[in-house]
Amino acid sequence: MIRAVCILDQGGVCVYSRIYDQSLADPQLMGSLISALSLFSRETMGDELRAIRSGGHLIIVSDTAPITTMVVADRAEDVTSELVDAITLRFLSRYAHIIKRGGELSALREFDAVLDELIPLGKTAGGLIEPRTPLDSLALIDLPADLRDLAVLLLRERELSATDAARSLSVSEVEALEMLHRLVSLGVAGLRMEDGRVVFFL
Amino acid sequence: MKCFAVHSYKGGTGKTTLAANLAVIYARMGHDVVLLELDFQAPSLHTLFGVRGRDAYMNDYLSESATWDDVLVDLGDNYDLDGLLVLGFSNPDVDEIRKQLAKDRKWHMQAISQLLVLKERLRAEGFDYVIFDSAPGVHYSSVNAVVASDFTVVVAKIDNFDFDGSIALIDQLYNPLERRAFMLFNKVVPPLLTGSRPAISTAEEVFKDKAEILGFVPCYCDVPLAMGSEIQALSQPDGPFATRLQQVAQKIAEIDVAAKHGT
Numbered sequence: 298m299i300r301a302v303c304i305l306d307q308g309g310v311c312v313y314s315r316i317y318d319q320s321l322a323d324p325q326l327m328g329s330l331i332s333a334l335s336l337f338s339r340e341t342m343g344d345e346l347r348a349i350r351s352g353g354h355l356i357i358v359s360d361t362a363p364i365t366t367m368v369v370a371d372r373a374e375d376v377t378s379e380l381v382d383a384i385t386l387r388f389l390s391r392y393a394h395i396i397k398r399g400g401e402l403s404a405l406r407e408f409d410a411v412l413d414e415l416i417p418l419g420k421t422a423g424g425l426i427e428p429r430t431p432l433d434s435l436a437l438i439d440l441p442a443d444l445r446d447l448a449v450l451l452l453r454e455r456e457l458s459a460t461d462a463a464r465s466l467s468v469s470e471v472e473a474l475e476m477l478h479r480l481v482s483l484g485v486a487g488l489r490m491e492d493g494r495v496v497f498f499l
Numbered sequence: 500m501k502c503f504a505v506h507s508y509k510g511g512t513g514k515t516t517l518a519a520n521l522a523v524i525y526a527r528m529g530h531d532v533v534l535l536e537l538d539f540q541a542p543s544l545h546t547l548f549g550v551r552g553r554d555a556y557m558n559d560y561l562s563e564s565a566t567w568d569d570v571l572v573d574l575g576d577n578y579d580l581d582g583l584l585v586l587g588f589s590n591p592d593v594d595e596i597r598k599q600l601a602k603d604r605k606w607h608m609q610a611i612s613q614l615l616v617l618k619e620r621l622r623a624e625g626f627d628y629v630i631f632d633s634a635p636g637v638h639y640s641s642v643n644a645v646v647a648s649d650f651t652v653v654v655a656k657i658d659n660f661d662f663d664g665s666i667a668l669i670d671q672l673y674n675p676l677e678r679r680a681f682m683l684f685n686k687v688v689p690p691l692l693t694g695s696r697p698a699i700s701t702a703e704e705v706f707k708d709k710a711e712i713l714g715f716v717p718c719y720c721d722v723p724l725a726m727g728s729e730i731q732a733l734s735q736p737d738g739p740f741a742t743r744l745q746q747v748a749q750k751i752a753e754i755d756v757a758a759k760h761g762t
């Protein structure tokens with residue numbers, strides 16, 4: 298089970314985090330710890346820190362300048378090196394310029410959607426992603442126009458499966474699922490597993 | 500079913516008076532109408548209809564502490580109307596108004612959800628018109644009303660405050676939400692409608708390509724003389740104010756509301 302993914306800059310500051318297990322420590326604290334341990338490992342043992350076990354969790358660390366990728370999981374089998382590489386490369390290809398030159402970190406939030414692609418929901422802790430911000434009527438104004446009808450439907454129903462959304466909006470289930478995931482990525486909807494299906498909620 | 504919000508940029512444009520009169524006009528025509536007061540900062544519909552001491556208000560329905568059956572009251576029989584005239588009042592108690600102002604974003608999300616559920620229920624029950632009497636300006640309650648409605652009737656006076664403010668609402672609120680706006684100019688001083696002052700052409704020029712104009716309602720003395728306790732469509736249905744509003748009601752009835760899937 299994967300419990301968190303964090304990206305640190307070269308100063309050890311956590312610039313992006315996706316926390317699946319809300320009981321974990323603050324990502325900035327985890328980032329500071331990992332950054333200090335990485336430095337210690339490099340300077341005293343001449344090698345990069347690759348993983349540590351702490352509080353029953355395994356923290357996998359991958360240094361690829363200018364970022365450090367950190368994945369918190371239960372067991373080594375939960376995280377393949379391919380997955381860590383994919384997270385690192387996809388992040389760098391999109392946001393290296395922001396990390397190097399400094400820029401608006403809120404743009405990094407869009408990486409949620411990439412992680413949703415890379416890590417299936419069943420492999421994350423609790424199978425639950427909570428919304429980060431309420432979907433109120435002012436938030437509705439800021440949504441992309443193509444998501445607005447779906448958002449109003451979700452507001453009325455309060456929770457929806459992709460099948461329900463597809464039927465109500467007369468779109469395909471694949472389209473409905475993609476749009477619902479975008480609402481989750483934007484932080485205005487959450488998702489959870491229920492009886493083997495994904496339910497999106499406010 | 501047509502569902503519209505009566506909104507304005509500034510207060511004092513006559514939203515509540517117009518919304519109440521339009522509701523009565525439709526009910527007199529035999530339509531089943533629901534008028535919901537969503538101005539929680541300055542409730543006044545109870546004064547206009549002479550209703551006091553309700554057990555439950557719209558505030559309670561939106562908070563999920565009362566059902567719509569508790570909140571909605573049918574006044575159609577009181578006035579011998581051909582259609583239903585169902586009202587939902589907001590709570591005029593100052594403590595309640597104060598509490599309302601302290602509600603957080605999560606509450607307002609719940610409120611818009613409750614409003615959308617109610618709209619769907621009223622559609623299923625066969626109502627013809629649902630009218631939201633909203634607060635002026637950009638408050639959560641007024642934006643909720645706009646989101647839940649099919650289109651917005653924007654009430655404005657003939658002055659530059661309302662011209663500029665209404666344009667801002669159209670550009671930055673209704674258009675992003677894909678809600679059509681229809682301008683209704685109220686309290687128009689008669690010299691601006693006749694003679695050399697070109698109020699109509701000015702308004703038409705300002706709102707060209709922005710919003711359709713539903714009409715210009717002159718400032719009739721009968722309305723302020725009633726001191727907010729008379730609905731002209733009931734007391735003087737053939738008077739000039741009610742007659743003018745019947746024309747507006749007819750134009751609103753002709754607005755094509757293309758039903759959106761699921762919403």
